[in-house]
Amino acid sequence: MKKINDYLNPPKILVLGFAIIILIGTFLLTLPIATENGKGLSFLDALFTATSATCVTGLVVVDTADTFSTFGELVVLTLIQVGGLGFMTFGTFLFILLGKKISLKERLVLKEAYNNISISGIVKLVKRILLFTIIIETIGATILSIRFSFDMPIGTAIYYGFFHAISNFNNAGFDLMGEFRSLTDYVDDPFVVLTICSLITLGGLGFIVFNELYEYRMTRRLSVNTKIVLITTFILTAGASILIFLFEYNNPNTLGTLDSSGKGYGALFHAVTPRTAGANTLPIADLTHASLFLTIILMYIGAGSGSTAGGIKITTFAVLMATFWSQLKGKEDIVLFKRRIEMQTILKAITVALSGLMIILLVTILLSITDKGHPFIMYLFEATSAFGTVGLSMGLTPELSSFGRVIIIFTMFVGRLGPLTLGFAITRRRTKEAFHHPKGKIMIG
Amino acid sequence: MKKINDYLNPPKILVLGFAIIILIGTFLLTLPIATENGKGLSFLDALFTATSATCVTGLVVVDTADTFSTFGELVVLTLIQVGGLGFMTFGTFLFILLGKKISLKERLVLKEAYNNISISGIVKLVKRILLFTIIIETIGATILSIRFSFDMPIGTAIYYGFFHAISNFNNAGFDLMGEFRSLTDYVDDPFVVLTICSLITLGGLGFIVFNELYEYRMTRRLSVNTKIVLITTFILTAGASILIFLFEYNNPNTLGTLDSSGKGYGALFHAVTPRTAGANTLPIADLTHASLFLTIILMYIGAGSGSTAGGIKITTFAVLMATFWSQLKGKEDIVLFKRRIEMQTILKAITVALSGLMIILLVTILLSITDKGHPFIMYLFEATSAFGTVGLSMGLTPELSSFGRVIIIFTMFVGRLGPLTLGFAITRRRTKEAFHHPKGKIMIG
Ligand SMILES: [K+]
Numbered sequence A, B: 001m002k003k004i005n006d007y008l009n010p011p012k013i014l015v016l017g018f019a020i021i022i023l024i025g026t027f028l029l030t031l032p033i034a035t036e037n038g039k040g041l042s043f044l045d046a047l048f049t050a051t052s053a054t055c056v057t058g059l060v061v062v063d064t065a066d067t068f069s070t071f072g073e074l075v076v077l078t079l080i081q082v083g084g085l086g087f088m089t090f091g092t093f094l095f096i097l098l099g100k101k102i103s104l105k106e107r108l109v110l111k112e113a114y115n116n117i118s119i120s121g122i123v124k125l126v127k128r129i130l131l132f133t134i135i136i137e138t139i140g141a142t143i144l145s146i147r148f149s150f151d152m153p154i155g156t157a158i159y160y161g162f163f164h165a166i167s168n169f170n171n172a173g174f175d176l177m178g179e180f181r182s183l184t185d186y187v188d189d190p191f192v193v194l195t196i197c198s199l200i201t202l203g204g205l206g207f208i209v210f211n212e213l214y215e216y217r218m219t220r221r222l223s224v225n226t227k228i229v230l231i232t233t234f235i236l237t238a239g240a241s242i243l244i245f246l247f248e249y250n251n252p253n254t255l256g257t258l259d260s261s262g263k264g265y266g267a268l269f270h271a272v273t274p275r276t277a278g279a280n281t282l283p284i285a286d287l288t289h290a291s292l293f294l295t296i297i298l299m300y301i302g303a304g305s306g307s308t309a310g311g312i313k314i315t316t317f318a319v320l321m322a323t324f325w326s327q328l329k330g331k332e333d334i335v336l337f338k339r340r341i342e343m344q345t346i347l348k349a350i351t352v353a354l355s356g357l358m359i360i361l362l363v364t365i366l367l368s369i370t371d372k373g374h375p376f377i378m379y380l381f382e383a384t385s386a387f388g389t390v391g392l393s394m395g396l397t398p399e400l401s402s403f404g405r406v407i408i409i410f411t412m413f414v415g416r417l418g419p420l421t422l423g424f425a426i427t428r429r430r431t432k433e434a435f436h437h438p439k440g441k442i443m444i445g
């Protein structure tokens, strides 16, 4: 019994579980009834689509609406919801497990960070996650359906409303608009832009933050983790909106032709979507280099831990920035919102950030070898988009060679599972060392 | 008296001193006798060249041999030698100052790290640095002069021998070959390639390492700092040689047309030069994207602390990698060569690495705005080359707008002074805090 438990530790269950879901999805998408042409998808393209949907990425090698039958689209939607919810609940579960472990040592700290959530509250928690998800998705779907009903028959509008609400709350980036054009038709439409931006942002906060906000009426207090996620999300969204607004102001292919409120909606959407939703209202390949590089940085950062979003996570970014700032100011303690950050947290942040960076660098170099002849930024962009499970594309993904497709499939899977399971593995396997080496002096900088 | 001392702390002396040297150089290069056409250089181009030479970078807006008179070339060479030696001696001096401060607390550790060098030994040390420099440069110049004498008159060969020995030992990247072609004529010439690779590598080790190697006959021991620099230099050089050999093997514009030993020399040179010398034997713009990206990563890393090279420095890279690895293995201590790395060293490494990254990201975005219409990788490449004071160029620098030139001038200056003075500032200003905030729990990854 002990052996089975050792073998099937939580990270392995996560990896295996998602691999099985992806394989089932792949099988379903290869069925003749899955595609409009009645032939079914090739194995590699089906594997790509199933991985992209389950890992809530949104990179596509075939256009969703143009290729799939309604059955195929519903398979994709189900994979998104299972993948998204799966990560949310499993991420929350893992987080509580981590907390549980630490709580033996530092109950007081825990009490603040996790609002007294304990293993015994798991069932209640999962119920609450489900409830939150259903409520938010339904509200989003209703608003979108009403808006879409002006452009299409009411039945289609409702279907589209639900599909896009679910896809965007789960930060999945899939759409039904056809011709790989995502939401470009709605670039200056306040209903669509504001609704989808809200769905994306809420999905990216993560359930722990969610739950704290929900309970704020009673508790009247937020943990430092939640404060970091909320404030950093606000700063990144506002900062990126302003920068993209400026970078694209005169670009005739993006914001240039829109009026000033249209420019604002376009900039806001493209500040929100890189972290890590994947829908777009502007043609990505036509963005300026400045906006593309900013997007790459935002895709790398991602959103909240234990959320449906990918990337190194917003807290990792905030901890590294706080470290940087404290060091520049010559402070001994690294402090965020009047709370000292433990060295262990900083070491974990370095590890997560470096692992993300190394994966992106490796994938960029590999893609430039397997799929020659494209501008360099395309490789960097698609690699970061896949790692961050973002789904934005400059157009390279549909043109990828089979090798390139396999590389992106692996990257999405690793990107989705990596940081979380890595974080868990680090905290779990830690051992007190009996022997300490003497200190060594090293010149830095 | 105290006030003057407070104002003129070592980092400020360094910044001021180099600014003055650059301005003198700028003035000299605008003189009519400095250029072959007898008109002198424009102020901005002279400032650019003087900054590039003093900061031992090697990025050029005008070709050195084609533009400058012998007087102008000697001004450039003098700036290189003053800049290079200045940083070596000043860097060593700073390092000893740092050591001195720490020694009050941890004499035993210090004793190992610095081989008992103390402030009182400064004069002896500066003498030794000068002696090392003269000996190594003379040996290099002699070999190169002999080799060049087969291609040109003996007087020119000796001049060229000294110029390229000094330029490369100081990792300055300037050359006299004309037409921006650097050492491409000597791509498969073992004398030139091996001599210059040796000069670059020795110059990049830094004087502390140098001195330890020199004293090894007596002491029979190396500090952990020296071991890290030597081993990491070897790993990076060998690894990059193999990768570039593979990436360029079939590239008809680079290694493709050479025989296998020529391919080896070409790959070796381009593994060595990004850290952070700046001469090239292959046409940079024709390298594959994989090699270019690898070069960017190597330029960012750089070579040894307190050496003539730039970048975040090899020890910073090694400490971050060791942190990453220890965390993956779940180890409590971060250990390199049986020596525990202090948390303070890791925090400093994060700060130096992040500051480098942020400068490069900012400069890349700025260049893409001020100088539109080039491939993205060019901006990233020139920004990293300037920050790392490397001097390799894909060809963007000579075409830069005035804004772009000013940005690169600033980047070279900050890149040269930044990490070192930053490192010093961090260690110096540290204050014990009277009040500690309580710990906060944060979700990472
Ligand atoms: K996504």
Ligand SMILES: [K+]
Binding pocket: B056, B057, B058, B171, B172, B173, B276, B277, B278, B389, B390, B391
């Ligand atoms: K250089």
